Amino acid sequence: MRSPRPYAPQPGPGARSLTERRKAATQLDIARAACELFAEHGPDGTTAEDIAHRAGVALRTFYRYFRNKQEAVAPLLAGGGDAWRALLAEERPGTPLAEALERAVTRSLTDLLAVGEGLAVTRGLLRAAAHDPALRAVWYRVNQESEEQLVPLLARLAGPQADALSVRLLAAAATDAIRIALEVWSTTDAPTTGPTSPAALALQCLHDLTSGMPLLR
Structure with a gap:
């Protein structure tokens, strides 16, 4: 993955940076984990800690992106x-x-x-x-x-x-x-x-x- 890549045109003004894409991917992973747990245990039976664990991220990462489990x-x-x-x-x-x-x-x-x-x-x-x-x-x-x-x-x-x-x-x-x-x-x-x-x-x-x-x- 770290090998040099051929030149590619620069993205237009509407394109997202690598950091933004990674952030979006992490948010989507957390969202999928939340949906899975809500389906299994309901919102009341699911904690933010449960969602973070299922998504494979730290709890502080969860709260960096979302205020609560429903969000x-x-x-x-x-x-x-x-x-x-x-x-x-x-x-x-x-x-x-x-x-x-x-x-x-x-x-x-x-x-x-x-x-x-x-x-x-x-x-x-x-x-x-x-x-x-x-x-x-x-x-x-x-x-x-x-x-x-x-x-x-x-x-x-x-x-x-x-x-x-x-x-x-x-x-x-x-x-x-x-x-x-x-x-x-x-x-x-x-x-x-x-x-x-x-x-x-x-x-x-x-x-x-x-x-x-x-x-x-």
Whole structure:
């Protein structure tokens, strides 16, 4: 690993440094450990020490990144929003917004990674959050942050003629469509595919929440 590497172009301004990537990887390891332990023992039966031990880090490292055990799951919960916004960012300006949103939502909730890890983890965490206000607060915060990050993406797709209020409303509706779909799905044993899947429920919520919005006409 320490052998010289050929010259590579310098990363652009949006690229993360090696230190930032290592930090993100450590946070994700801790988040996975927290999710595993919450699934096995519940939040009440899990301590920060347990999570640090499972993740293979010192307790001081855990507290360097997270204030409490519930906060530790945020990186995994945020991953779903990151994925669907990245898919939406691939859409070209001028693409009908309804089509762009539906495509990104469907792709993000039927992607193999989402089905394999993200959806199963989210279902378990949302079930645990029903009895843990601190865990619910993390879920709501992650969704709020995702909504805020969605606004500039939608503004770019909608074009300069779109007014700020309409863009904000659409960002809120799209975020809530996915949030509500996942919350409802997590209370059932429905599969990850088919008419009762998260993708199907999210599309239904999206249609119901955004029908009549001027930006989608």
